[in-house]
Amino acid sequence: MLKQIEGSQAVADVVALCRPNVISAYPITPQTHIVEDLSVIVGQGKLDAEFVNVESEFTAASVVLGASASGARTYTATSSQGLLLMAEVIYCIAGMRLPIVLTCANRAISAPLSIWNDQQDSMAVRDAGWIQLFAEDNQEAADLHIQAYKIAEQTFLPVMVCMDGFILTHAFEPVDIPEQKEVDDFLPPFKPRHIVDPRWPRGIGLYADPRFYMETRYILHRAMEKSEKTIKEVSADFAKTFGRDSGGFIKTYKLKEADVAIVSMGSVVGTIKDLIDQLEEEGKKVGLLQICSYRPFPRQEIYNVLKDKMNIVVLEKCISLGRGGILASDIRWSFPRAEKKDRNISSFIAGLGGRNITVDDLRYMVEKVEKEPVELEFLGLKKELIADKDL
């Protein structure tokens, strides 16, 4: 049913429809409403799940790890420092091939403390062996959770659904929440491959000496690459069942005819689409490539849609300090060396720590790259706040 609800409520509602057996989380802004809403759903007896209150995110991740290893469908959610505190367990979950679903309500990283949105947190664990899917709006955020369980349980890879903190989690907008039966038909009960059970003692993820460790990394890497097929299939299957496109690998908007291609991910693509329409009215051809699956990285798909584009600009809400744009690096890597010549791939960092990204900022970015390529620029940077010696 279509409802005007908060993004967090939408996520809590669909997670409940996915019937997790065990939920464990520690509240952190801006993830809080999601787990509060879920605790209400469990408390009211509408979902038969174990809601385990814990004293930290490290424990929350450990609880879902243990529960998943014993065969339960599990859920957790976090943000920022919480995800960093989970980091050790995040790697273990992937290494143990546990199909856990986690919502990352994207938020900046300390210090200085910022409760506001950017995407540095999920980027900090991008190499851990988790599938990372980025939502454009709250409908997609909701839909991705249903898909995430199916993808995770088919690939035995954990899935992180990334949604911009505040911008999506605290936004009221229309979201179609499916019926329980529709979700049940789409998402069969979890069938674990191996379970940890005291009746048949066994261990997982215990120990691999130099004779074995590398192979576990190879297998995990290949599993991530192969999950491409599942992510696409599940997204297509979802579109057929629920009648709307959500998720998948990449999406494009007016890209085919575009002279300038903007690449980005998360909620900012909504603002970018508005800009593209404005520019179109002014006679400019600008298009969008939206990354839905950041890990596995859709290199081939990106190449296919960008190979004719000679003016590309990557906009991202994160940075590899000392290196530059993270997504920009990935995009630059998507072209064979010989094809890099004469192709301008500009890199813009924007929206760090919740800095508003306006249509005017984006218009400036497009106008700038029309003139010359930009190696790296912080969009909307207030140079007047920075001492000359720090520039």
Added chain:
Amino acid sequence: MKHMIEIRIHGRGGQGNVAAAELLSIAAFQDGKFAQAFPSFGAERVGAPVQAFVRIDDKKVRTREDVLHPDYIIVQDYSLMENVPVLDGLKPDGLLLVNSEKPPEELNLKTTATVETIPATEIAIEIIGRPIPNAIMIGAFCSITGLVSLEAVQEAIMARFPGKVGENNVAALERAHEIMQKR
């Protein structure tokens, strides 16, 4: 609708600013429109300046930028106007609705926009028993603009605050509507 309508609500933590934005968006949705509401929080605390945003359109709202050029501004706490630039970006033909017992001309505001006032805190204390002005401000807003139906807002309030709290707020909303209709 000719273009997307943008509303910015200014108030202090505890005055129901975010709730007002959410209720307006729910009511607009019930009226068959597309709506988006979101807050611009600091670290939330009672008394701190808070902003909340609403967009209403005939088609899906995609943009995620803060509302910088509002058609309408609602100020729930007049004292904010001394240190928060609440008028920033207001469209020249827009509307500013202020919670104040003074008539608009006594506020001496430098704007070409229409200014309306309503003593919302007074009415809130009388009807709701607490100085929470949001229902009155929404009521006055709906009454002046006709942008969102009063019935849809009443429904949204009752769904969110069932029982006495909702009923009092609906009564306050109706009082605001009556006052505005008489002007």
